[in-house]
Amino acid sequence: MSKQENTLSIFALGGLNEIGKNMYAIQYEDDIIIIDCGNKFPDESLLGIDLIIPDMSYLQENKEKVRALIVTHGHEDHIGGIPFFLKKLNVPVFATRFTLGLIELKLREHKILRESELKEITSASELTFGKVSVDFFKVTHSIPDCLGMVFRTPEGNVVHTGDFKFDYTPAKNEHADIHKLAEIGKEGVLLLLSESTNAERPGATPSEQMVGEHVDEAFMKAQQKVILSTFASNVSRVQQVVDAARKTNRKLALLGRSMVNVVEVAMERGYLQVPEGMIIDQNQINDLPPERVAILCTGSQGEPMAALSRLSTGNFRGVEVLPGDTVILAAGPIPGNERNVTRIVDNLFTIGANVIYGSGSSSGMHVSGHGYQEDLKLMLTLMKPKYFIPIHGEMRMLQKHRLLAESIGVEEGNTFIINNGDVVDIKSGIARHTRKVTAGNTYVDGVGVGDVGDIVLRDRKQLSEDGMLIVVLTMSKSEKKLVTSPDTISRGFVYMRESEELLKDVNKLIEKTVNEVPESNKNEWGVIKQHVKKSIGQYLFSHTRKKPMILPIIIEI
Amino acid sequence: MSKQENTLSIFALGGLNEIGKNMYAIQYEDDIIIIDCGNKFPDESLLGIDLIIPDMSYLQENKEKVRALIVTHGHEDHIGGIPFFLKKLNVPVFATRFTLGLIELKLREHKILRESELKEITSASELTFGKVSVDFFKVTHSIPDCLGMVFRTPEGNVVHTGDFKFDYTPAKNEHADIHKLAEIGKEGVLLLLSESTNAERPGATPSEQMVGEHVDEAFMKAQQKVILSTFASNVSRVQQVVDAARKTNRKLALLGRSMVNVVEVAMERGYLQVPEGMIIDQNQINDLPPERVAILCTGSQGEPMAALSRLSTGNFRGVEVLPGDTVILAAGPIPGNERNVTRIVDNLFTIGANVIYGSGSSSGMHVSGHGYQEDLKLMLTLMKPKYFIPIHGEMRMLQKHRLLAESIGVEEGNTFIINNGDVVDIKSGIARHTRKVTAGNTYVDGVGVGDVGDIVLRDRKQLSEDGMLIVVLTMSKSEKKLVTSPDTISRGFVYMRESEELLKDVNKLIEKTVNEVPESNKNEWGVIKQHVKKSIGQYLFSHTRKKPMILPIIIEI
Structure with a gap:
């Protein structure tokens, strides 16, 4: 993204149309400020993946512009990606005392605590990066020491709520700073980014x-x-x-x-x-x-x-x-x-x-940390933003949040339901969504970051559902034919013991298939492999309705 | 199970401590009557499994005693196992007109409709098998034509509710026969088997x-x-x-x-x-x-x-x-x-x-077909059973249902929370749980029934999480050493392209490992395989934190 003069740009690298891996960015000209860097846990379809973090390639490409990572609170979906972020970008991290404690645990585990630049802030702090200054307000959530923040930019004020609910009788002194919120609203809010987790739930969060x-x-x-x-x-x-x-x-x-x-x-x-x-x-x-x-x-x-x-x-x-x-x-x-x-x-x-036990608050032993519809409406009412981007939620939650915003007076058309990577540019008071930056999922599997992709996952899926059959063909280099009978090894497919007959037939079919490959093609082991894959695949599917991965291996002697 | 004289035995082959694959049995001396034969859909941990049906080996061993399969209603978890059942046992199937329609669809698909003996019943039917007679009552559920049933045995009456709720204003004429239920209760109920799906939900099912x-x-x-x-x-x-x-x-x-x-x-x-x-x-x-x-x-x-x-x-x-x-x-x-x-x-x-959309009845577009606590209490109140077996539910539901039964007066100790296969024997009016018959899950995978077991599933799990690495070793028979460099092929593990270095090192390590196997052991390919598995496994785990399945293949030439 080249320098956009006099332009305020907002985008997410994670957290939109998903629950997890929150990472938002505010850029004014050549200064990029990051808010949060979370992870997400994979669902069952991502076989063997341990963790998902945001694709940060845009930030790597714009390394020299990234001024700070500011963290709203210490939940995994807001701090879990930080070690991976700091391994790639040397940027100071700003967070409250408790949040920093949790970040430090993580960095120690990844053995990068010492070289990291961690800066403690409070709700009274003020930071400045280029033409943008940032100040903070306390919010209530389900972890101590949570912040929301106001970015004061030449275009106007941008508010990011962090994760929040309103609780007038919280367990400890974790009240939201409702007076400061009112002041901010009174000053005028150009754009509000507010979390949407419970936008589907009517009423107010219980205390x-x-x-x-x-x-x-x-x-x-x-x-x-x-x-x-x-x-x-x-x-x-x-x-x-x-x-x-x-x-x-x-x-x-x-x-x-x-x-x-x-x-x-x-x-x-x-x-x-x-x-x-x-x-x-x-x-x-x-x-x-x-x-x-x-x-x-x-x-x-x-x-x-x-x-x-x-x-x-x-x-x-x-x-x-x-x-x-x-x-x-x-x-x-x-x-x-x-x-x-x-x-x-x-x-x-x-x-x-x-x-x-009990789902939701039915047992009385749990209340959500995320505001329900009435909480979200209170925030919207206090802020009265011109523009609105619902964040931190899946599509249906963002849509419901849009309706809430419109119900308290945000103009239709002034809410942006966007995806990770979509950029909203604001210039001369007008917001437009026109361009995209790179965004996506980076998979962490074992110690590898990004070394597992779609092909590997597709293989795992096939292996997991139908197993595999390895076919070893020992072929004579000179005579272009099988030297011994083929060997087959299966895993995750069927019990060998109970399928001896089947595998015997398969072996015969392999020999037949190899012998029938036209002479002209016998020089190419690849062609032989294709023939074996195809005929054995068809045979097994028609006899078992399964499609194991078939791996022919040719040994030349 | 040898003949139990003057003994009434009740057990389940499916449906206890699970939702799905319902199959209950009532045996009096040499007559076994089966109620329902359902299937269950696998969760994600059962990789590639299409369907789960009850293990029916007890019935196969006692083929000559099984008199009938009576079906309460046409949901999959009550009829989905019938084709597999009929392929093993030649037993007449009794069900209402609508339920039979759905069973016929299934049998046609399995190409066994013609040889199956299907008998239509209504809520007015009466059947007799040996010393046990059966009659029926209508219940309301979320499918037409549902039955509960009373087994009149020399020991007393056993009631099986089927799946039910009470709805005084159902959409069609699907009222429960509450008057007949009252009569049955008045006559006296020795044992009630009642479904527990919604035993955790307070209140009554909405209409x-x-x-x-x-x-x-x-x-x-x-x-x-x-x-x-x-x-x-x-x-x-x-x-x-x-x-x-x-x-x-x-x-x-x-x-x-x-x-x-x-x-x-x-x-x-x-x-x-x-x-x-x-x-x-x-x-x-x-x-x-x-x-x-x-x-x-x-x-x-x-x-x-x-x-x-x-x-x-x-x-x-x-x-x-x-x-x-x-x-x-x-x-x-x-x-x-x-x-x-x-x-x-x-x-x-x-x-x-x-x-x-909306979970439960929040959108007004859905009500459950299973009775909530007040519905279950009404059934218990009408029946006033001496003994009670909560069925059709997971452990917590069965336990909650037990509490409901005790709240309406079933004596503590007279409720049996049992597992699939546990037998409750009633003799001279006294019920005891003392013995077990074989029960469990049979997996249907493709066209195979029971050909996938724990080992195959374990392999699939490993393959799905970390993939595999095939190591092909071409060894000289006479000299007991590698003829060429080892070949490795990986699938579902890491991108080959990005891991060339890693795989090169692995190849070197394999050569080293094979060469270092003590001379005395080199005659045994198994020992060489073990050494390769171990050293490569350790190497890969320490470098990638992954444990792919390692499959050494030795080609002798």
């Missing part, structure tokens, strides 16, 4: 206070151990668990690496108050009477290797869920995780535990 | 009448084409669509094989009334003005190959969704299908369609 009351009640009723699973980063909920444990005179054990790490960061940095001596090691659990024990663990999304899942199947060394124990799932399943979560609930019921 | 009103409203508001997707077998909902089309003077096209087939069965057999000339061929859609067209299609579960999905991506030949068209999803997503459904909704929004 976190409700959760506290339900947690207290469950702890009081429990006769034995209480095990509660939630997101480690939801520190105010963790605080409520600590408080309930204190009130019922229980010690608290932490299970799961991220729970231990995040609680440590939160305590160190003053976001979590835990009475001296309350936290015990998991080895001490069995030394205490069950009614004196509470356990806080990871795995509320049903992740198969996390603590809760292992507890539910009796595979957590040294800690056991017993009949009569109380197990609380204090988190809503993220779409796609429902089955894994219900599997755990079923296992816990099988053990005989008293399981408190 | 199908509500859906009719919402469908009418949407049709009236629509300015262009209306496209509605629902389960083909939900004939009363189809009738509501037909009625709405009639009221708004629209012709109706049917898209999707199962929609066409089921509507045909329903019309032929008098379950669906369609005005003469209303149904048009899909080729005629574009000849009519859009406000004169309604389309009824399959794919409400987001199935990628079904009509709705293809419409949403512009891949349905000859039919196009245009901006301003109304698309209604009149079915709730079955757990696990949420993502596929929302993907379609997003695509339709992208096109610019007016999409009416």
Whole structure:
């Protein structure tokens, strides 16, 4: 993208038409400011992929213009891509104290903490990059220390909300700065970027206070151990668990690496108050009477290797869920995780535990961190933007958010429903969506970043559904014919034992096929391979309805 | 299982601790009666599996005792296993007229219709098998002609509810026979088997009448084409669509094989009334003005190959969704299908369609066919059983259903939460769960039934996540050493192009490994293979964090 004089440009490298890998950018002439750099977890169709991060090639090509990465809050879908970003771009990272704590954990893991330039900000900070200055406002979400921000540009003010809800009685002092929001709105907002996660949900988000009351009640009723699973980063909920444990005179054990790490960061940095001596090691659990024990663990999304899942199947060394124990799932399943979560609930019921669970807020043990329609309308009302880009959501959420904006008075045609990579340019007060920059998914598989692409995935899909058949042909170089009978090896296809007949027939067919290749083509091993693939493929499909990958290998001797 | 004198035995071969593949059995001495024979669709972990049916080996071993298969209704999870059952056991199948229509479609597809013994029953039928007689009662569900049944045995009466809800204003004349239910309860029920699908949901199931009103409203508001997707077998909902089309003077096209087939069965057999000339061929859609067209299609579960999905991506030949068209999803997503459904909704929004959707009954376009807690309590209250076995549900549902039963007076300890294969024996009025018969999953993959097992699936999983690397070693028989450099072929692992260096190093390592195998072991190709697998496996894991399947192939020359 060449320099666009007097032009303010807004685009996303991730977060539009998806939930995850949020990464937004604001460019004014030669200064690019990045907001967030998240990851996304793959769905089942992306076989074997560990992580998805934004394609950052546009930023790499414009390295010298990228001034800063500003982070709204510490959730994975906002910080998970940072290590990969910093390996490619040497840019300072600005975030609040708690968010920085989580980023540091990540950078340490990737062994790039020392060389990274991390800068702590607060909601009172002011930054300037070229002709753009940035200031901040507090918002409430499901993790401490969240920011929204205002970019003051020569074209006008651009507001990015971050992830937010309004909660007038949050668990800790995490109120949104509603007065500052009102001021910003009064000053005038050219463009609002607001998150859309719950744009489909009518009403207002229930208060976190409700959760506290339900947690207290469950702890009081429990006769034995209480095990509660939630997101480690939801520190105010963790605080409520600590408080309930204190009130019922229980010690608290932490299970799961991220729970231990995040609680440590939160305590160190003053976001979590835990009475001296309350936290015990998991080895001490069995030394205490069950009614004196509470356990806080990871795995509320049903992740198969996390603590809760292992507890539910009796595979957590040294800690056991017993009949009569109380197990609380204090988190809503993220779409796609429902089955894994219900599997755990079923296992816990099988053990005989008293399981408190439920989708959404039906159990009273969870409220969403994202504003419902009334919250979104309050933000829109406070901001009264001229232009609106709904962000952080899938298409239907963006569309519903557009309708909400129009309902509070944003003019039809002034909302831009765009894709990752689409650029909205604003010049002389007029916004237009005309051009695109490169955007997309980069797959992280093992330690490889971007080394797995569509072909590899297509192969994996075929292998996963029908397996494969390797055909080894030992051919004489001089005589152009088979020296021995072909060898076949199958994996993931059918049981060898039960399919001996089938494979015998296949071997005969291979010999026949190879012998029938016209003499003139026998010089080309490629032609022989094609013939074998085709005839064996057809034969297997007609006999088994399966299409294994067929790999002919020719050995010349 | 040897003959159990004077003993009534109840067990399931499918349907307990799962949703799907329902198959229950009642045995009195030497007479076994089967209720339903369903299938289940695999989740993503069962790579490439098309279908799951109950393991029927117990029935095959006791062939001569199996008297009848009685079918409650025509949903896949109750009839989908019948073709496989009839290929193994020659047993008469009893079902109502509509259910038989759907079973016939299946048997025709499997080319075994002619030799099958199908017997039509009604809710007034009475059957006798040995010392057990069976009579029936109508229930309301989301498909026509559903039955529950009473088994009158020397030990007492056993009631099987089938799938049911109570709806006092159903769309067609599909009322439950509540008076007969009351009589049965008055006579005395020894054991109740009742379905548990919605045992977690408080309240009562809303009436199908509500859906009719919402469908009418949407049709009236629509300015262009209306496209509605629902389960083909939900004939009363189809009738509501037909009625709405009639009221708004629209012709109706049917898209999707199962929609066409089921509507045909329903019309032929008098379950669906369609005005003469209303149904048009899909080729005629574009000849009519859009406000004169309604389309009824399959794919409400987001199935990628079904009509709705293809419409949403512009891949349905000859039919196009245009901006301003109304698309209604009149079915709730079955757990696990949420993502596929929302993907379609997003695509339709992208096109610019007016999409009416929503989980559960939030859009007013869908009500469940399964009774909520109050419905289940009404059934329990009418039956007042001595013993209770909650069926048709996952563990948490069975447990919640147990609590409901206890709340209306079933004694604690008289509810049996059992697994597929667990047998409850009743003798002299006392029920005990003591023994097991064989039960489990049989996988159908392509045309193979049971030829894919855990090893094949494990291979597919490894292949799907990390791909594979084939190592071809050409070894001299006499000299026990490599004749040429090793050849490697990878699929689904990493891009060859980008990993040339890696694969070069691998080749070197293979040579080194083979050469270093101790002389004494070189006679055994197996040992060489083991060494190669191990050293290459370690090398690749440490360099890529991936564990591809490594397949060494030795060619002797």
